[in-house]
Amino acid sequence: MSDTATASATSSNATGVRAAFVDWWRTDGLTWIYLLKALAAAFLALAIAMRLDLPQPRTAMTTVFIVMQPQSGAVLAKSFYRIGGTLVGLVATLVLVALFSQHSELFLGALAIWTGICTAGAARNRNFRSYGFLLAGYTAALIGIPAAQQPNGAFISAMTRVSEVTLGVLCAGFVSALVMPQHASEQMRSAVRARFSRFVDYVAAVLARRIEPAHVERTNAQFLAEFVGFEAMRSIAVFEGPETRLRSNRLARLNSEFMTASTRLHALHQLMNRLRAQEATETTEALEPYFVELGTLMQTPGEPVLSAADASRAAQTLQTYKSELPRRVRQTRTVLIETRPDCALLDFDTASELLYRFVDDMHAYTLTYASLATATHERERSPERYEPKTNAVATAIAGVRGALLMGALSAFWIATAWPNGGTLVFVAAATAALASSSPTPTRMATQMSIGTVLAAIVGFVVEFGVYPHIDGLPMLCVALTPPLALGVFLTTRPKIAGIGAGYCIFFCTLAGPDNVTRYDPSGYADSAFALVLSMLACALAFALIVPPSTPWLRAHFIADLRRQVVLACRAPLARVRGRFESRARDLAFQAHAIEQQTSDAPREALAWLVVVLEFGHAVIDLRGELEALPPDPRYAASMPWRRGISRARGALVALFERPSARSLDAALAATIDAIAAVQQALITFEPPRDERHRLQRILSYLHFVRTALIDPHSPLAAFAPAAREDVRAGTSETGASHAS
Structure with missing residues (x-):
């Protein structure tokens, strides 16, 4: 008996340990994997750059931390646009140097305009395309400023810098894709399943009137964030393999149909609330049985919709219900006319039409979910595209702000003849573009400033306290592991990710090793001061030059939102619904x-x-x-x-x-x-x-x-006037149900 109890306790303990390990592996374990991968990619880029004797191996290492992401698809997407932006910036650099290298004021003015355009592009595209614009502006400043001072070597300098950036991109992509890859497509499958189940529960709660108005508002905000986040995840997942690419259009369609179904449900819910407030009891009582049936139908006990294959059964059930609904609504309407001749039929007709439309939209959403079980499907055709685009006025403000910032710092550089003025200017170009694509640019720039200060302190210790006592690449990697691991870990904490980004990028800029190390404490301090001053200038620019929280800008966003009704009224009908939604x-x-x-x-x-x-x-x-x-x-x-x-x-x-x-x-x-x-x-x-x-x-x-x-x-x-009498449209005895 004792042996049995001991064995049972041992088995229970083993199960508990296993469950705890699985939970750790899915949370903190993934963070440690990402940290190790980022370090491995950075050291690989550093080793290859040194082996090829590139002028600045630290640039390749810095690039790794800029493009590195937990998901492999995110790294590949970011790398694709980064390489493209770097090449565009290279061409812009050569053009600006060829035209204005002998006139520093004209060169810096043209560079400020180019940076403003790229900053506006980075702000306009709130996805990985923003990195293309970011690099187009940053590369022009990074390569162009030194090249303008030595125009005879501009081409060679530009090509070596592009080589260093490309090396960092390739190393990040290689390690991310081959070493314990984390795929966004797997997260997307889980997100699709969880969202469908959660939406079904929400539909049942709304139809059964088991939900408070405050909860409705929170759910709408959650749906809004999920809609935008899902499209961002889909744009990443298509880089990971052919399986997701074959379903990409269906996933876009699924998101669009989810939007439409949630909108239709909310419209039906709002209309019923208005009818109840107007005490239209005949209409609400006539429709209540349909809501109860539909809520029960979508939550059949023992038959949950857990996968795309399960959705086929749910789609058939909805199809049957939808096909019978018009006939049943006509019967209810006939009974309503006979028993309640004073009933407002227009209210009943409108609510029943919305009910039918919702069932039809929910059926389409379920069909698309079911189609994901197969590699190819006819629903892959004619997708509704969604691309996040920042408001045009906010985009223009970001571009003007970036150009003004570059112009002011360039004028300061020319006036003071500061040796590190070039660093001040091109770092401001990168920070302005990077922060412009963030929803909280002032906070982002401020956090990057804090990270840069921390990087300057730690980098000074590493540069002058560690480097003189080590020799060889293995010992170099060992020495760099603790300070770089700290930065990577900070980037995994959402609330302080800006500190981690600033730390990683500018630790490499300040204390990243070169083929020939030069120990110059005063030069190091001067460079660190230029970096911090550049960050603070960016934070100040975002805080003073039409910050996003300005009431005027908020009001403009609301006005632009209202103008989408004008789009619905006037745009060509062919694809207006997807564009409008x-x-x-x-x-x-x-x-x-x-x-x-x-x-x-x-x-x-x-x-x-x-x-x-x-x-x-x-x-x-x-x-x-x-x-x-x-x-x-x-x-x-x-x-x-x-x-x-x-x-x-x-x-x-x-x-x-x-x-x-x-x-x-x-x-x-x-x-x-x-x-x-x-x-x-x-x-x-x-x-x-x-x-x-x-x-x-x-x-x-x-x-x-x-x-x-x-x-x-x-x-x-x-x-509306404070005391407007509700004008009710006249009821009509004409017509049958229009849920047909």
Whole structure:
């Protein structure tokens, strides 16, 4: 008995130790693996550079820490754009040196303009493309400033520097891809699975009214971040192998369909809340059974959707439910007419149409998820592309700020004739571009300043206290391991990653070994002072020259977000939905990131995002139904009811371009007039069944717009009179269900 108990205890302890090791391996273990890989890549680049007798081996080592990432795909993506940017910067350097090398003021002025353009490009592209622009500007400054002082050796200097950078990129990619690689594609599979399951749970909770408004807002913010993060991860994963590339378009489509389904669910949720607030009990009670059924259907006990293969079963269930829904809604509507003749049928029709649209969007999302189980699939075609782009005004500000910073530091260099003025200028070019692509540029530049100070202190100890006592590459690597490991570890801590980046990069710049070591304490101190001063100048520029938290800039982001409704009203219909959805969410993500930096900033971005998505989708659906009408004179654009809809769209454009009490009243009046005109058209002539259903869907979208315009919880309510009586559109007895 005792032996059995001992064996059981031993087995339990072994299981606990194994579980603890697995947990450590998945968290801190990955950090240590990344740290060792970064050091191995840096030492490999250093050894090859020294073996090839390159002038500055430290440049190759510095490049490793700039491009190194935990995921192999991130390293490859970063390296691809870094090499491309370096080559562009090389060409720009040779052109600037050839044109202005004999006139330092003209050269530095042209270099400042070029750096401003590259800084704007880095700020505009919030993905790995930003590194291409970063390197195009940084390389021009790094190579161009010394080359302009010795133009006869400009070409050789440029080529050797490009060789050093390319060597560092290749070593980072080689080690990352071959030594215990960590693939973003594996994280993406887990993210897809987890997001689908979490969204299903959220849908069930929303439909069952088991969710608080504050939780809805937090979930929308989480969905917004997941949407942007998923696209960033997908852009990385395509570099890792053919398997992900074969599914890349489907993954983009999956993200787009997730966006659409979440937007449709929120619109349905908002409409039902408005109807409950208006005490439209007949409509809400008639639709409640459908919500209960759908929530139960998506959470079938014992049959969870855990993989793409499982999603096929869920897609079939949704298809069956969707095909039966129109008939059942028509029956419910008939019963409603017979038992509640005073019921507002337009409310019921609008809510049932949104319900059907949500089921259809959720079915498409599930089908795309199921298609990931196969290598090739027809859903790979016609993807909706999303590319994160910073607001144009913020981009221009970043470019002007970078050019002004370079110009001011260049003027300081010329005025003082400081020997290390060149270092001051080209480091500012790199820091300005790097920080511009960060959501918190001032914080990024400040953290890099702190990291540079730390690097200067540690580097001084290594340079003058360690190097004189060692000999040979093995001992050099041993001596560099502790200080470099500290920097790499700091980069793995999200809150202080800027300190780690500044430390790693500028430790190599200051104390990185060369083929022939020169011990010059005063020169070292002067270089360190130039680096720190450059960082502080960048932080000061970001803090003073239109910082991102400026109320004016925040308001501009919100205005740009509102203008996406104008896009939905006017852009060509072919691919407007994907452009509208991704652009609106991207702008909201940028505005929300800025709001989070300031504790007293009002949280407007998410509120306006909800409104913009509601109106935008309704207008796009409305335009789609109008486009699908047959070529019949009764449906011509010159008909009074079509002109009424055009006036309503124009009023919405005016409202979202310049919201005011007057434009809000005009939009509401035009929408009510359009509803009345469509109702009158339905009464005037008897169209065939399919055409009648289409007109009723048009009526539903107009009615949804009307309810959104008078929503007291909408940001638009700030422009409404304090005591406006709710004007309800007249009910119509015409038409059957339009969830068909």
